[in-house]
Amino acid sequence: MSTESPFTVPHDDPFGPHNLPYGVFRTAADPRPRIGVRYGYRVLDAGAAARATGAPPDLAELLAAPVLNPLLAAGRPAWTRVRTALTAWLTGEAHREAVGPLLVPLAEAELLLPFEVADYVDFYASEHHAVNVGRIFRAGADPLTPNWKHLPIGYHGRAGTVVVSGSPVVRPCGQRRAAGEAAPSYGPSLRLDVEAELGFVVGGASERGSRVAMAEADDHVFGVCLLNDWSARDVQAWEYVPLGPFLGKSFATSVSPWVVPLEALAHARTAPPARDTPLLPYLDDSAAQPPCGLDIAMELRLNGHTVSRPPFAAMYWTYAQMVAHLTVNGASLRPGDLFASGTVSGPAADSVGALIELTHGGERPVELPDGSSRAFLEDGDEVVITATAPGPGGVRIGLGEVAGRVEPAR
Amino acid sequence: MSTESPFTVPHDDPFGPHNLPYGVFRTAADPRPRIGVRYGYRVLDAGAAARATGAPPDLAELLAAPVLNPLLAAGRPAWTRVRTALTAWLTGEAHREAVGPLLVPLAEAELLLPFEVADYVDFYASEHHAVNVGRIFRAGADPLTPNWKHLPIGYHGRAGTVVVSGSPVVRPCGQRRAAGEAAPSYGPSLRLDVEAELGFVVGGASERGSRVAMAEADDHVFGVCLLNDWSARDVQAWEYVPLGPFLGKSFATSVSPWVVPLEALAHARTAPPARDTPLLPYLDDSAAQPPCGLDIAMELRLNGHTVSRPPFAAMYWTYAQMVAHLTVNGASLRPGDLFASGTVSGPAADSVGALIELTHGGERPVELPDGSSRAFLEDGDEVVITATAPGPGGVRIGLGEVAGRVEPAR
Numbered sequence: 001m002s003t004e005s006p007f008t009v010p011h012d013d014p015f016g017p018h019n020l021p022y023g024v025f026r027t028a029a030d031p032r033p034r035i036g037v038r039y040g041y042r043v044l045d046a047g048a049a050a051r052a053t054g055a056p057p058d059l060a061e062l063l064a065a066p067v068l069n070p071l072l073a074a075g076r077p078a079w080t081r082v083r084t085a086l087t088a089w090l091t092g093e094a095h096r097e098a099v100g101p102l103l104v105p106l107a108e109a110e111l112l113l114p115f116e117v118a119d120y121v122d123f124y125a126s127e128h129h130a131v132n133v134g135r136i137f138r139a140g141a142d143p144l145t146p147n148w149k150h151l152p153i154g155y156h157g158r159a160g161t162v163v164v165s166g167s168p169v170v171r172p173c174g175q176r177r178a179a180g181e182a183a184p185s186y187g188p189s190l191r192l193d194v195e196a197e198l199g200f201v202v203g204g205a206s207e208r209g210s211r212v213a214m215a216e217a218d219d220h221v222f223g224v225c226l227l228n229d230w231s232a233r234d235v236q237a238w239e240y241v242p243l244g245p246f247l248g249k250s251f252a253t254s255v256s257p258w259v260v261p262l263e264a265l266a267h268a269r270t271a272p273p274a275r276d277t278p279l280l281p282y283l284d285d286s287a288a289q290p291p292c293g294l295d296i297a298m299e300l301r302l303n304g305h306t307v308s309r310p311p312f313a314a315m316y317w318t319y320a321q322m323v324a325h326l327t328v329n330g331a332s333l334r335p336g337d338l339f340a341s342g343t344v345s346g347p348a349a350d351s352v353g354a355l356i357e358l359t360h361g362g363e364r365p366v367e368l369p370d371g372s373s374r375a376f377l378e379d380g381d382e383v384v385i386t387a388t389a390p391g392p393g394g395v396r397i398g399l400g401e402v403a404g405r406v407e408p409a410r
Numbered sequence: 411m412s413t414e415s416p417f418t419v420p421h422d423d424p425f426g427p428h429n430l431p432y433g434v435f436r437t438a439a440d441p442r443p444r445i446g447v448r449y450g451y452r453v454l455d456a457g458a459a460a461r462a463t464g465a466p467p468d469l470a471e472l473l474a475a476p477v478l479n480p481l482l483a484a485g486r487p488a489w490t491r492v493r494t495a496l497t498a499w500l501t502g503e504a505h506r507e508a509v510g511p512l513l514v515p516l517a518e519a520e521l522l523l524p525f526e527v528a529d530y531v532d533f534y535a536s537e538h539h540a541v542n543v544g545r546i547f548r549a550g551a552d553p554l555t556p557n558w559k560h561l562p563i564g565y566h567g568r569a570g571t572v573v574v575s576g577s578p579v580v581r582p583c584g585q586r587r588a589a590g591e592a593a594p595s596y597g598p599s600l601r602l603d604v605e606a607e608l609g610f611v612v613g614g615a616s617e618r619g620s621r622v623a624m625a626e627a628d629d630h631v632f633g634v635c636l637l638n639d640w641s642a643r644d645v646q647a648w649e650y651v652p653l654g655p656f657l658g659k660s661f662a663t664s665v666s667p668w669v670v671p672l673e674a675l676a677h678a679r680t681a682p683p684a685r686d687t688p689l690l691p692y693l694d695d696s697a698a699q700p701p702c703g704l705d706i707a708m709e710l711r712l713n714g715h716t717v718s719r720p721p722f723a724a725m726y727w728t729y730a731q732m733v734a735h736l737t738v739n740g741a742s743l744r745p746g747d748l749f750a751s752g753t754v755s756g757p758a759a760d761s762v763g764a765l766i767e768l769t770h771g772g773e774r775p776v777e778l779p780d781g782s783s784r785a786f787l788e789d790g791d792e793v794v795i796t797a798t799a800p801g802p803g804g805v806r807i808g809l810g811e812v813a814g815r816v817e818p819a820r
Contacts, residue, residue, distance in 0.1 A: 119570045124653060138652070145651050150594050151585055155653040156566035156660070160529045160744045161618055170619035172739035175561055175690060184560050186690045208571055208662070209580035209820060235739065241555050242548070243534060243565040244654020247739040250566070252618070280585060280596045329582035329645065329657040330820070334570045410619060410740070 006103040007096065009040035014398025016040065017091045018391045020083060021258035021400070022068055022223070025109040033066040033112050038258055038400075039090050042103040049089050052098040059085060068115040068222075068259065072203035073335035076219045079203065083263060111257035113164040114225075115201060118336035120162055120253065121326060122197075122229060123154040125317035127273070129345035132357040137237060149277035152317035152325050154339070157229075158250035162338065165256050165402040169230055171379060171409040172251040176234035188409035189232035191362060192377040195343040196300045196310050196353035196385045199227035200319050201259050202337035212327040214285060217292070217320035218262060220333055226256035226298075226385050226402040227340045233356055233376070255338070256385075256402040264397050268389035270295040272318050282328055283321050292318035296399070298344055298387040300353060302377075305368050310344035310353040312387070317341075379408045416513040417506065419450035424808025426450065427501045428801045430493060431668035431810070432478055432633070435519040443476040443522050448668055448810075449500050452513040459499050462508040469495060478525040478632075478669065482613035483745035486629045489613065493673060521576075521667035524635075525611060527569040528746035530663065531736060532607075532639060534563040535727035537683070539755035542767040547647060559687035562727035562735050564749070567639075568660035572748065575666050575812040579640055581789060581819040582661040586644035598819035599642035601772060602787040605753040606710045606720050606763035606795045609637035610729050611669050612747035622737040624695060627702070627730035628672060630743055636666035636708075636795050636812040637750045643766055643786070665748070666795075666812040674807050678799035680705040682728050692738055693731050702728035706809070708754055708797040710763060712787075715778050720754035720763040722797070727751075789818045 009016045015038045025036040025043055036043035050060035059081060062071045071082065089099045124130055127144070130153075134143030147153065171192055175184040203222035206212050212220055229249060236248025272293035275286070285292065296312035322339055345352040352358050355376055359365055362375035377383070383406075387399040419426045425448045435446040435453055446453040460470035469491060472481045481492065499509045534540055537554070540563075544553025557563065581602055587594040613632035616622050622630055639659060646658025682703035685696070695702065706722035732749055755762040762768050765786055769775055772785035787793070793816075797809040 119568050134652075146587075147585075147594070147648055147651070151649065153649070153653050153656075155656055156530075156568055158529055158566055158741055159569070160747070161741050163618070168619075170740050173621070174739045175557075177556075183688070184557070184690065186692065208573070209578075209817075211583070211820075232739065238557055239561065239563070240652070240654070241557070242544075242650070242654070243563050244650075244652070246531075246563075246565055247735070247741070250736075250741040251739040278593070280594065282596065325657070326660075329584045329642065329661040330580050331568055331571050331657070331660040337570070407619075410621075 006042055006100050007090065012395055013040050014388055014396045016395065017087060018395060019260060019264045019397045020086050021260040022114060023257045023259065024067055024112045024114045026112065027104060027108050027110065035063050035065065035068065036109060037086055039103065041106045043106055043109045044090065044099070045102045045104060046086070048102045049099050052102060053089055053095045055085055069336050072115060072201065072222050073205065075204040079222060079261065083261060111164060113162070114257060114259055115336050117159040117162045117338050118334040120157045120159040121154050121339040122157045122342060123152050123317065123322055123340060124342040125152055125315045125322070126343055126345045127316045128314060128347055129343040129353065129357065132345060132352060136356060136361040151283065152322050154322070154326070155244045157253060161250055162253045162255060165254055165404065167254060167404060168407045169252045169254070169404045170407045172232050172235065172247070173409050174232060174235040174247050175238055177238045184238055189234055191233035192406065193231045193233050193355045194383050195229035195231055196298055197227040197229055197340045197342060197344060198296065198312055199225040199255055199338050199340045201225060202333050202339070203335055205335055206327055206333040208332040209330040211330065212323050212333065214288060214320040214324045217323040220323055221262055221319055223259040223261040224265065224399065225259050226387055226399050228254040228383060228385055228402050228404060229340060230254065254402050254404045256400045258400040260397065260399055265294060265389055267391050268295045268397070269293065270313050273314065273316055282324050285318060285321060288320065292320040294389065296387050296389045298385060301384040302374065303368060303382055307366055308350055308352055308358060310351050311346040312344050314346040315341055315344060377406050379406050381406045416452055416510050417500065422805055423450050424798055424806045426805065427497060428805060429670060429674045429807045430496050431670040432524060433667045433669065434477055434522045434524045436522065437514060437518050437520065445473050445475065445478065446519060447496055449513065451516045453516055453519045454500065454509070455512040455514060456496070458512045459509050462512060463499055463505045465495055479746050482525060482611065482632050483615065485614040489632060489671065493671060521574060523572070523574040524667060524669055525746050527572045527748050528744040530567045530569040530572055531564050531749040532567045532752060533727065533732055533750060534752040535725045535732070536753055536755045537726045538724060538757055539753040539763065539767065542755060542762060546766060546771040561693065562732050564732070564736070565654045567663060571660055572663045572665060575664055575814065577664060577814060578817045579662045579664070579814045580817045582642050582645065582657070583819050584642060584645040584657050585648055587648045594648055599644055601643035602816065603641045603643050603765045604793050605639035605641055606708055607637040607639055607750045607752060607754060608706065608722055609635040609665055609748050609750045611635060612743050612749070613745055615745055616737055616743040618742040619740040621740065622733050622743065624698060624730040624734045627733040630733055631672055631729055633669040633671040634675065634809065635669050636797055636809050638664040638793060638795055638812050638814060639750060640664065664812050664814045666810045668810040670807065670809055675704060675799055677801050678705045678807070679703065680723050683724065683726055692734050695728060695731060698730065702730040704799065706797050706799045708795060711794040712784065713778060713792055717776055718760055718762055718768060720761050721756040722754050724756040725751055725754060787816050789816050791816045
């Protein structure tokens with residue numbers, strides 16, 4: 001037996017008492033998928049803790065599920081109750097004896113996809129990214145389309161291929177047309193890329209035919225995860241006009257295993273960039289309090305080497321605007337809906353969230369410390385995206401990581 | 411008690427023994443959602459029939475579910491066994507006493523969404539539609555984009571707003587930019603439209619990272635339904651460049667309550683239109699036997715008046731090509747995936763599947779028998795899409811209908 005208390009977490013641990021992110025895990029000893037809450041380098045078996053502490057039955061039932069969806073469906077008041085209970089179990093004295101044995105070492109936990117994804121939407125909320133990519137995909141035209149500053153552009157992606165961090169990504173095959181060729185050819189993507197994004201996990205449902213105002217967004221957004229929107233740029237370039245990205249994206253989207261609750265990001269809130277175009281009232285957030293920009297510092301690593309540091313604070317559109325726009329036509333929200341920010345790119349050359357931007361469309365490969373270089377991803381490459389946000393008293397809140405390795409095309 | 415046997419179905423009934431479509435229903439007497447099979451003007455309680463006839467337990471379990479998804483997941487061999495059993499129960503003599511009381515009058519059945527939609531994809535497979543709409547949305551440019559004849563263009567839609575026939579459709583609000591205006595305005599859509607489509611319901615799953623060849627498509631496509639892809643043309647026109655349709659479509663997609671199994675369409679198979687552009691091998695269906703075109707005659711009715719008769723046989727891309735393309739990048743299929751054909755439009759002016767085509771972008775309103783005319787839909791309008799396909803011996807196979815009424819914007 002270790003002599004160290006399982007409740008001991010360093011003051012500056014990014015997974016300390018101010019974070020308490022939710023995931024789903026299993027262990028070799030107990031292979032049932034169950035809800036876990038990360039605390040330092042341990043995972044609390046949350047359902048078992050609810051039973052052991054005599055939590056109210058409705059709350060215990062939410063935590064006894066094999067996925068987060070019932071908790072997501074329960075809505076903001078239940079989320080607050082659960083977080084309050086978790087805080088008491090982990091930081092109070094009353095339940096130490098009951099809860100201590102339920103803290104599993106992180107190394108023993110296999111982390112699973114934390115929720116069943118209902119609908120997946122990907123936005124395009126970074127002005128820097130939209131300009132950078134617009135120049136590459138639509139050379140000669142204005143890089144920002146006329147609608148860009150009026151609405152958060154988005155599209156639906158494939159929910160069934162959202163996978164948890166660590167899942168391998170097979171290089172996709174498909175059609176692409178080489179420059180100067182009249183007809184497309186078929187084969188493995190030659191321009192496999194990543195997009196470093198933040199994902200927003202939707203909880204409380206909304207009714208079809210109704211709208212969710214920006215001010216109500218926090219009743220419907222449970223928390224955030226990191227997301228890698230793997231992209232086959234050659235496939236995408238050939239297919240995306242006129243109906244948008246499809247096979248260039250649908251082969252895999254990776255998410256981090258920990259969903260950080262919105263409450264844990266209270267100190268990360270910041271005003272979004274100044275709006276230089278007047279917004280329609282349902283998107284006008286000039287008076288929003290608290291602001292819904294998020295000062296989250298991201299890092300993009302390729303084979304262990306940091307190639308970029310995308311700043312989420314630079315995103316033009318906020319999650320509250322995304323929720324308001326997503327539902328303005330009466331589209332309903334369901335528990336388990338996932339919407340992503342789009343590639344997070346800042347203004348600096350080393351703050352962009354995709355290789356296509358970092359390498360200027362592949363023309364200026366990035367040098368790696370092993371002497372190799374990359375225009376796009378090679379088989380065997382591993383991509384890891386990490387992030388932290390400011391917490392109280394100088395502590396950082398960890399978002400963990402989303403990792404994936406490229407496997408050869410089949 | 412009626413003296414007529416519940417098994418009596420006229421020889422030419424479109425829901426006779428050669429059809430046997432699946433749905434989910436409930437009754438006032440028994441409000442539990444359960445699987446039903448339509449037979450003439452009755453609905454067989456399929457789960458109860460399996461129990462009453464002593465069907466094998468695995469088969470009975472599939473039919474005891476409150477949605478079609480477990481049956482969809484079971485795959486082609488199970489689908490064949492279930493259909494064989496249903497045929498025996500309804501047309502044989504052995505089980506009449508047990509099954510007769512389980513045939514519920516259609517009028518007593520409330521028809522529900524028959525399956526939980528996993529991912530929803532909408533294709534764009536009619537050349538006539540693509541040309542007609544391309545001329546309106548991209549005046550001056552070639553109406554067919556360069557990729558159109560090389561791949562079935564598609565995009566993901568919102569699974570959470572797929573609703574069953576009869577569900578009201580609230581007029582969506584959103585942004586649209588009037589001709590000549592610099593900035594968009596907000597309000598109810600002024601160009602609400604329909605798209606008459608065929609939906610394909612996916613059963614057998616496929617593994618992420620693998621491909622489904624055209625020849626394997628029938629192992630993964632369970633059957634078809636009718637689908638109305640309601641569209642707000644003004645919202646769509648403003649938002650769709652560069653990432654495709656989003657809010658212009660996501661407010662509602664209606665499907666018919668009966669999923670007609672692929673087996674029932676054996677006599678509808680027909681060669682698709684001649685391909686004038688060579689196809690890459692994974693899409694080359696020149697030698698496909700049986701062919702995967704479908705000779706389905708559709709009808710589009712507005713307030714009871716038939717405004718168009720779209721011929722599905724005119725569709726350029728087949729469902730087998732859609733499956734092969736959808737998975738060519740390794741994207742997986744899940745039970746409950748739904749993919750739609752895109753608007754079914756034939757070459758004739760009165761064979762197009764959307765008002766925007768029928769009215770030439772709203773410029774030539776269609777006249778209705780009550781003396782009114784429509785450029786686009788007005789509040790209170792009811793749209794019904796019906797279809798039949800050839801069956802054996804001159805019998806028609808009914809696809810039923812998908813209906814919806816427009817409610818005023820909220």
